[in-house]
Amino acid sequence: MFDLHRLRLLRELKDRGTLAAVAAALSYSPSSVSQQLSQLEAEVGVQLLEPVGRRVRLTPQAEILVAHTEAVLERLERAEADIATSLTDLTGTLRIASFQTAALALVPAALTLLREAHPGLRVHLTQLEPEKSLPALLARDFDLVVAEEYPGVPSPRPTGLEQEDLCADPLHLALPEPASDAGSDTESPTAALRALADRPWVMEPTGTAARQWAMTLCRNAGFEPDVRFETTDLLLHLRLVERGHAAALLPGLVWDGRPATVPLRQLPRGQRARRLFTAVRSGRSHHPAIRACRRALRQTT
Template sequence: MDITRLRTLRELARCGTMAATAESLHLTPSAVSQQVAQLEREADVALIERRGRGVVLTPAGERLVGHVERILMVLDEARSELAQLRSEIAGELRVAAFPSIAVAVVAETVRALRAAYPRLEVVVVELEPQESLGALAAWQIDVAVIDDLAVELNEKHENYAQIPLTQDLLHVLLPTDHPLAARDGLTIADLRDEAWALDSTSSSFGEFITNLCRRSGYAPRINAHCAGFEMVAAMVASGNSISVVSGLRLVHPLHGVTAVRLLPGIQRGVFLAYRKGERDHPAVNVFLDEAVYTADKVLGQPQSNV
């Protein structure tokens, strides 16, 4: 059986529809359907059943996907062993990260690895944590940087493992001349009457902040739905808005704003996830080690007001 078609079936089992599978694998729905049909001819048994707009696996399909999981893990282990036999660390390593950790840690990690291993090409893809895990499961990336606000972490997951990278403390971002900017700490309730700027590109983080406000008895009055943090910072610095932001955003200087600790303190854990079969892959290993070292170096000191 062709390994590409086996991967397609596995991704179809995860995504549930031809369209979603095609998007995940960068194929057309027709190509996905053809690959599954060819796999059924090879196996001489029906592997899927169409139900409405989606598909479900037949019992035979479920059994085959279970084998595919093990086959792909063995292939990862083989790739790792072959990589260890090379005299130098080389090739391509694909890493997915959400924007704030990419700016604070990943960029510097890549710089250090380029200097140490000239033949290692680290390619960084900006994805939200849930998307990163999907890409990791689909063998589109090798390492995913995720957080425990956006995804429910499972330490006993069959296919991937994770190691802690850092803890991120949330802050309120205010114009420097705002009356609340002199406070040592602020609660969500203190921000009831403010206009908010939120980064709409990070749906999970925005939903988390909105839910914090609702639990404090109000819906935030949002006057800026921003496509990225740069616009959030500009709206706050101009005096138009306030926001709640990741402490990772405070690593580099921001002008015209003050960051005040959010009370009670809310932390999110940031983790590095990788497929279990590749823990001994040299390129994966050096990236994990360098990222942890960089995070300790860059984020080791308490984050202070801007």
């Protein structure tokens, strides 16, 4: 019988990439992690790791072992959910990660509902973009992630995660003041975009799904945007637009139900909303804390 703790270390190494990252995540020393994995190799009787420069990678046999470990951990997730369901009071800790605008506009109200319905449940919230939070969810750093998907840029759907739609968040072209050079609100969406071809833009950093979507949108309108400002902080996007420094593509959640503070134009068909969803590890969706959190989030939309 293989040691489950050591199997989990091997799985962590697959997800995190380095012994140092595994050690940091689990509060061990790298030498301790290495020793545990060496003992696992002895148990299994085959080589599990092979050196690649200063790093190590999993052998094909280790990949087989990790696949079976995933199945075991999923069953344990279900067992934990079943035990929690059998209890009268909902207790324990729920670790949530959410991107900025949802963390500002949706999560606080959901936390209030959770506190009122389940005062014994302790909730931890981390603001983190989906590019980082979804891999961290797989690595068991979080229990639930609130993430986003932009039109034409499908989010990764790795094996081991289950997604559930939350809501659609409208997307708008936000015009810097003065907005007179962007035409009237009766012109076509593509023409409104093209009218801002010579203006500075603020966008999220290269490598994010939002940036990929925004660049594609502008290029389809016939121009390469002059991106002078880059940040994941959409409140800073809004401030730059309000002060006339940049044009931007902003979601409705930025205003959290309040009236828009800058002139807005409609985007082309098929590009007018992003999809918001929650993700959990497979086997975890029936846990009462997960169900309660998802229910509370839906009530806030």
